[in-house]
Amino acid sequence: MKFFAKHLALASLSMLALTGMAAAATVTVTEPFSRATAPTAKVGAAFLTLALDQGEDKLLSASSPVAEKVELHNHVMENGVAQMRSVAAIPLVAGTPVQLQPGGLHIMLIGLKQQLKAGDAVPLTLNFEKAGAVSVSVPVKGPGARPAAGAEQGGHNGHQH
Amino acid sequence: MKRRMLWTGIAILGAVGFLGAALLVADHLRPFSQADQGQGRADIGGPFALTDHTGAPITEAALQGKVSLIYFGYSYCPDICPTDLQSIGETLDLLGNELPDAQALFVTVDPERDTPEHLAGYVSLFHPNLRGVTGTPEQIEAVKKEFRVYSKKVSAEEAGTTEYLVDHSAFIYLFDRQGHFVRVFGHGVQAAEMAAAMKAVRS
Numbered sequence: 001m002k003f004f005a006k007h008l009a010l011a012s013l014s015m016l017a018l019t020g021m022a023a024a025a026t027v028t029v030t031e032p033f034s035r036a037t038a039p040t041a042k043v044g045a046a047f048l049t050l051a052l053d054q055g056e057d058k059l060l061s062a063s064s065p066v067a068e069k070v071e072l073h074n075h076v077m078e079n080g081v082a083q084m085r086s087v088a089a090i091p092l093v094a095g096t097p098v099q100l101q102p103g104g105l106h107i108m109l110i111g112l113k114q115q116l117k118a119g120d121a122v123p124l125t126l127n128f129e130k131a132g133a134v135s136v137s138v139p140v141k142g143p144g145a146r147p148a149a150g151a152e153q154g155g156h157n158g159h160q161h
Numbered sequence: 162m163k164r165r166m167l168w169t170g171i172a173i174l175g176a177v178g179f180l181g182a183a184l185l186v187a188d189h190l191r192p193f194s195q196a197d198q199g200q201g202r203a204d205i206g207g208p209f210a211l212t213d214h215t216g217a218p219i220t221e222a223a224l225q226g227k228v229s230l231i232y233f234g235y236s237y238c239p240d241i242c243p244t245d246l247q248s249i250g251e252t253l254d255l256l257g258n259e260l261p262d263a264q265a266l267f268v269t270v271d272p273e274r275d276t277p278e279h280l281a282g283y284v285s286l287f288h289p290n291l292r293g294v295t296g297t298p299e300q301i302e303a304v305k306k307e308f309r310v311y312s313k314k315v316s317a318e319e320a321g322t323t324e325y326l327v328d329h330s331a332f333i334y335l336f337d338r339q340g341h342f343v344r345v346f347g348h349g350v351q352a353a354e355m356a357a358a359m360k361a362v363r364s
Contacts, residue, residue, distance in 0.1 A: 038282035045239035069323055075240055082241040083328045086321035102240035110323050137168020143286035
């Protein structure tokens with residue numbers, strides 16, 4: 001019995017250590033923004049910068065109460081032709097922030113349930129392979145808003161799970 | 162010695178021929194190349210019969226007496242088009258009273274989704290002097306051809322998305338007061354550059 005208890009304690013300790021390690025990797029979301037849409041627009045977009053403090057992770061999907069569906073997209077310019085396609089996941093490696101910004105990777109809000117107006121904020125949940133769900137409040141800016149200067153230097157409005 | 166010269170000559174001729182063919186093919190394949198930007202290509206533009214965002218008819222006569230920026234895109238586009246339309250709006254703001262006859266047109270390459278009503282809500286987001294332009298798919302095809310605009314519908318299956326998308330060339334055209342093509346700007350151009358070019362239009 002004593003033997004069993006000792007092992008149980010050890011097992012619990014290692015479990016704690018494991019969960020502790022798993023929780024140590026955090027995703028930081030900075031400079032999120034969306035763009036104001038037309039009253040009849042069915043789509044909108046969200047842009048932000050993702051950073052990971054250690055290891056690797058993947059952004060697998062996202063969801064928002066303002067849209068029926070949220071997709072991960074990429075825009076590629078080839079000989080002046082803009083080509084938008086969906087991407088299955090956005091890989092993340094510690095030390096290399098990934099910028100989702102106009103003209104590149106972005107989060108597409110499809111089937112908008114409401115007009116996005118400048119000054120509003122859109123709740124967005126990002127689902128990562130390891131970090132799980134990360135919630136972020138995305139402020140809606142002007143219709144052609146660009147990323148804030150120095151967005152890659154990191155902001156302070158990230159929300160970790 | 163003579164033979165060597167002959168071979169050299171053949172090699173040079175061959176190389177010139179190959180280069181020429183390659184250039185011809187490249188010119189045909191690409192909607193525009195860097196070299197086209199900045200220099201006049203008078204074969205861009207022509208008569209058109211379309212509908213603006215208020216439902217009113219619009220033809221090439223709308224270019225007469227105005228310095229115009231013309232941009233082709235679609236409102237479903239979340240990032241490329243809004244960025245360029247923002248720059249166009251900023252350009253019109255920069256010109257202000259200096260160039261009262263400045264105007265900008267946004268011609269859709271997605272007439273199925275971009276109805277006049279929808280465009281009305283869209284263009285007004287960017288600038289009050291930005292006119293949205295749409296038409297029947299046939300009318301849009303015709304104007305695209307005249308303005309050498311490339312666009313291609315990509316099915317939802319092909320793009321891996323919920324709804325169809327449209328690949329499109331992202332160039333901003335500058336036209337003078339006679340409705341003649343002056344030059345083209347690439348995606349990402351700054352408002353100050355376009356404003357300066359518009360002010361420099363003489364006629």
